[in-house]
Amino acid sequence: MKIDERHLIQLAAVVKTGGVTEGAALLGMAQPAVSRTLSMLEKRLGEPLFLKGRRPLQPTPLGRALADHGQTMLAASRKASDTIESFRVGKGGTVRIGGTPFFMDALIAGMIAEFQNQHPDVRIDQIYGYFPDLRAALKADQIDLAICPIDILDEGSGLEFQQILPGRxxxxxxxxxxxxxxxxxxxxxxxxxxxxxxxxxxxxxxxxxxxxxxxxxxxxxxxxxxxxxxxxxxxxxxxxxxxxxxxxxxxxxxxxxxxxxLPVNVPHPERALGLLKRADAPRMPAVDHFARHVQNGFDNLKHLIKRHEEAVVWGL
CATH class of the missing domain: 3.40.190.10 (Periplasmic binding protein-like II)
Structure with a gap:
């Protein structure tokens, strides 16, 4: 006998709250609709689901067994709803990032820790790589965001680059x-x-x-x-x-x-550290939140890095 999962969820809500009105309120439904569901379910089963004359309502052994199944479905439904809401506001999900080893180890790892202290339900998956490999990983949808230094981003590359730190x-x-x-x-x-x-x-x-x-x-x-x-x-x-x-x-x-x-002025190519992502990437709130976190982190660091740099008298 196939039973509608929605009917089991309604039964579970009534058993949990001890009343049809309370169970309907828990589900955001009208009380008459839940009453009709329970009556129809009892007729189909040919067995009562609740003991007569008991208040609050007490399930029969069969009612309890079916309510347990419904409670599992209700919990899964609530968890799915929470997952959807967490995803929408960027508090859940997975952020896949790639970056150059020295910058990731020296600066980004600490920012990841700070971010996850604020967003403990966001998972971070990280890989190492340099620009050619990271560009390929972005285009293959293997990562959502790259953090790397680049010289020039070719026009028509399909990528967006946001500078976070001038190169030196x-x-x-x-x-x-x-x-x-x-x-x-x-x-x-x-x-x-x-x-x-x-x-x-x-x-x-x-x-x-x-x-x-x-x-x-x-x-x-x-x-x-x-x-x-x-x-x-x-x-x-x-x-x-x-x-x-x-x-x-x-x-x-x-x-x-x-x-x-060393107090030496070193010649080097024009290069900047930044955030690289696909221009056509679907919106991922957790990725957006993480990118803003990194951007804000470097905004706060820039003046400290500049002061540290100016503390050295460049000689050559």
Missing amino acids: NVIACRVTHPLLLKRRLQPQHLLDFPWVAPPPGSPLLADLRSMLLSFGATELRIRYTGGSLFSVINYLKGTDALTVLPHGVVFAQRNEKSITA
């Missing part, structure tokens, strides 16, 4: 590096030390090569390559090696007092 590279070293004791650095001083290369595929790798060639290097003295941000930082802390990093990444390590920037 610096030469990073440990806070006790001997070059920090020199009053005026010269390019040849920088070439006396080994270098840490950014991971393959990082735009910083091309920046490093271009910078060293502009300083007159005939060969690159690369001692360590391919590490994560924190492996690079830990390596720098124990050696006199140098590397090139975005200034925002060095800024994020300021409280650790382990690495700093």
Whole structure:
């Protein structure tokens, strides 16, 4: 015998509240409609659903068993409604993001934690990548948002880019590096030390090569390559090696007092960190909320990063 799920839900509401009027109110229905449903259900079953003469209403064993099924459906319906409402207001769902490793580890990971403290029901799925891979992931609908530095976004790319931080590279070293004791650095001083290369595929790798060639290097003295941000930082802390990093990444390590920037003006391409997404992407409230959170986070950081930058007297 097939029973309409809506009838079981109405039965569950009456059993839960102990009265037809109360059950109807719980469901937002009219009392006569619920009464008709229960009467029709009893006739179809040929069995009573409630004990006669009991107030509040008490179900028969069969009524209780059917009400339990209805309660499961009612709870699922309520949960589905809550899920829909959470999605609509951006308090639930999944945000799929991708980003360049150094920026994600140094700055974005902390912003993700802050965001989820405010939106605990939003799940964040993250991948690492550089611009070509992230662009492909966006177009393949594998991620909703990319956070990466780019130079120029081709017209007709189908993507939208929102800048959140101007690009600037610096030469990073440990806070006790001997070059920090020199009053005026010269390019040849920088070439006396080994270098840490950014991971393959990082735009910083091309920046490093271009910078060293502009300083007159005939060969690159690369001692360590391919590490994560924190492996690079830990390596720098124990050696006199140098590397090139975005200034925002060095800024994020300021409280650790382990690495700093040399007072050297580094040439680098025009590049900005920003949020990248598909222009035709469907509206996702949780993604929009997360993007605004990151934008606001960098708006608050910009003046601090600028002050940190101005605290160094750029020499070359």
